[in-house]
Amino acid sequence: MFKVILKKELRRVFTDRRLIFSSFLLPALSTFLAYTIMGMMATSMFDDINEHTASVYIQNSPESFKHYVTSLTDDVNMEIQWIEAVEIEETKKAILDGEADLLVVFEDRFQEKIADYQNQAYPPEIKTYYNPSENYSETAKHRFIDQLLIGYEDILLAERFGNIDYSIAFIIDETNEESAIQNEEKAKGKALSMILPMIIGIILFSSAMGIGIDTIAGEKERGTMATLLLAPVKRETIAFGKVAGLAIVSIISAICSLGGILASLPFASSILAVGGNGGIPQFSVGQYGQLLLIMLSLVGVNVGFICLLSVKARSVKEAGTYITPIFLTVMLTAFSTMFSQGTPETYRFAIPVYSNILAIKAMLNFELGLIQFWLTIASSIVTTLILIKAITNTFNNEKVMLNA
């Protein structure tokens, strides 16, 4: 009988073009488009910032700096204007309005103080004024320091010591190509673990939500559930059939959504922190198996919650009202794992849903221990069983099932 109910549930979804579109194609397409568009826009934004010709205003510049700037052969992509002190306030306002990017003010008698460095209490100062809220302005400041001031300082120091090398007391990692001691795979995994567990957690729940509500609350509202309950089939069997059907549909829906994300990786590397030099780490078959089990056990918990609340509800609308707070909790839980650092305490792996997302993160970081893994699976299975028991009890309650 379980098979008959399950087949009917799957047939209901897979023979309905609208459901196929809304449950499988739309999530895949929307995630693909969302990440692709976001990635392309982010890349375009970074490119635009890098290609922007910064408008830099310099006041009180020593001749040596002017000479240094004009002697540069590399294009620094800056439009430099030399201004007088009276123009400072006007330039600051232009920076505030986003019309200018950077103001650089050299201290009075800069050149003399550099030359007389042995008698100076402090080295002369170069002040910069920029707008951190404006990407162009912030980038202009960093580029000005990196591309112009550091090189200019080297020239001054070379003059001071006769040889630029004398101004350097030591070098750091110039010849040490093995400075970074890290597992390349783990490094790739770390990038993935930032955002992917959150996405998986949310997608697995949202993909089950729409169909789950319709499968049970929708059937109650339309009166078809009452017809089904008249058949000589154990209520437990009907409940199991519906839960299993929903689990299968939500897994397929989640796979479609993840497919959409994977397809968007070449375009979304700037926001997903993968692709390009990052890429997907080489996980072992065992690790993929762990990931699959963690996701399946999470589906069990999600489907359990959705089914239980849908059974209790009298209508689709009511079910939506009950399930929305759970969805928000799942979202918060998923977001909370994004910025967590270090190895979480073991007891956290016993908290359903949170543990699954945490375990996915730890797995991607190559840090998931066996105890943590099995604790996650066990807590999910126990929660799912409790929810299924509650669902079957509710299925046996005529008042609730027939909206009496």
Add this chain to the structure above:
Amino acid sequence: MNNYDVIKKPMEVRRSIGFLTNELKLDAHFTPRYTMAFFGQLHNLSKREIEIQTNDLFSYFDIHTFADKRISDLSTGMKQKLSIAVSLIHNPDIIIFDEPTNGLDIITARSVTEYIKVLKSQGKLVVISTHIMSVASKLCDKIAIIIEGKIVAEGTIPSILQQTRTHDLEEAFFYLYHQTVKEVL
């Protein structure tokens, strides 16, 4: 019911009865043919049994013409015919119909009442709940009149008419109604 305790043996009771009420709805996405097969399987019938029973019921109610259309595309009368067929897929011994002709056109209503007679002739126990006294008069051997949730008269039609000293069931009903409501007041 049918020698089974409804509380202790609900499955056996469900296997013995066919139940139809206007409240019962069928999934509008499926076709009549699939719906019959699905409920047949739920009643543990073999493919062959489902085929024979479906064919018989579809022929009687003339469902073959729309057997492969979606239920959402059917008229109220077509849906009601299908609902009756679904409730009888397992050939139950006891059939309970709640207002079986409600909302039906006259031709469909006639085919339903005729089928109830067929069931009766097959020796099935058919229980009908109706407000239409002409339907009750035509179909029922025994009648129980329920007013204010209580059975106020029970027996064959002649015995009820004799008891109420009336000439037809509708008169008998109103006689009993006035009696009961007076008592209540």
